Amino acid sequence: MSQEKIAKEMFLPAEVDATKSEEISKPSLNYWQDAWLRVKKNKGAIVSMVILVLLTIMALVGPLLTNYGIDQQNIKHNNLPPRIPVLEKVSWLPFDGELTRKNGDVYNAYEMKNVDNYYWLGTDSLGRDIFTRLWKGTQVSLYIAFLAAAIDMVIGVLYGAISGFVGGRTDNFMQRITEILVGIPNLIVVILMIIVMDPGILSITIALTITGWVGMARVIRAQVLKLKNQEYVLAARTLGLSNGKIISKHLVPNLAGVIIINTMFTIPNAIFFEAFLSFIGLGLQPPLASLGTLIDDGFKVLQLYPYQMIIPAIVISLIMICFNMVADGLRDALDPKMRD
Structure with a gap:
């Protein structure tokens, strides 16, 4: 058998270009770019962001898509089920205007009341477009969501930063105030405001x-108590920077991740708080509408017209x-140490 000859060039050392030895193959990323890359890997957070954007657009544009006012009543058109053009011809979709009686009989509410209008999500007991x-x-x-976020970012951040940074008697005094406020339930504050x-x-x-x-x-x-004794803060103080x-310049940017994460977790609680108050009658009053009042109105006729409660319940859910999914994604991206 003939043996293959190995070329001598294969035993020579490789030529290394010294100019490329420290070349970075990937572009350098700052903190926020790196965090965004981690957020994009979280499919749940991305889908939630898209849904929130769509809901926000519909909240702004939705009332303009119909010819009905928010408090426009038509008793003759009360308790009509959802009916949407084109989709009403699809038998397996609940947009054909049909209702089911307690005995199981199915009837078309629009034909029974001789209504030619289309109510995409039906009407309530007063004939208002849902x-x-x-x-x-x-x-x-x-x-309420943006209000809670603004309050957290303005009042909460400033109050906490000043309390922790100044320390001493100022911190003790400010923390006694927060302890008093923590001991007062929000519901009590709302009741006092209603009085x-x-x-x-x-x-x-106001609550x-x-x-x-x-x-x-x-x-x-x-x-802030943890960060104010860090080396870069001591260096800034040595260079003569004021406390403000x-x-x-130094503390708030390093607290950005914590601020965003806690704000995103505060928003769902604030939304539920408003819906709960409206549900028990302490929130918005008729004829104004909120998701809480819509759920309250639908709950009263749940057995007969379940769509009146199910639709707003789906939206608020x-x-x-x-918001919770986005908060989880931001927490994992901005502060990986906080992962469970």
Whole structure:
């Protein structure tokens, strides 16, 4: 058998280009770019973001898509089931305008009442269009969400940062105030607001402003106590930076991840708080609409017209679940140490 000859060039050392020895093959990423890459790997968080964007768009545009007002009543068209053009011809979809009696008989409510209009999500007991009222109610929930986020980021962050950074008697005094506010339930604050003013979105706003920021303030204080003795803070103080500059330039940017995470977890609680108050009659009053009032109205006729409660319940569940999923994704991306 003939043996294969091995070329001498294969035994020579490899030529290494010294100019490329320290070349970085991937582009350098800052903190936020790296965090966004981790968020994109979380499919649940991305899907939740898309759903929240769609719900926000519908909350703004939805009431304009129909010719019905939020408080426009038509008793002759009361308790009509959902009916959507084209989709009404699909037998397995519940958009054909049919209802089922207690004895099991199925009938077309629109034909029985001689109604030619289309109500995409049906009507309530007063003949008001649920589609319009649903997206108006979603606007209230999103308003509460952004209000809670703003209160947390402004009042909670500033209060906690000042308390933790200054320390001493100032910290003791400020923490006694937060302990008093923590001991007062939000429901008691809302009831006190209702005694002073009429029940509604204003009383809920004031209640959230009084007590909604306490949790964020305590978290930020704990983080500031940990960070204020770090080397970069001591260096900044040595260079003559004022306390305000140190808080705004050094501490707050390093607290951004904690702030965003806690804010995202606060939002679902605030939405549920408003819905609960509206459900028990302490929130928005008729004819105004919120998801809580819609669920309350639908609960009263659940056995006869279940769609009146199921539809707003699905929307508020989607909002709360999506915010929680986004919060989980941001927590894993911004602060991997907080993973369970």
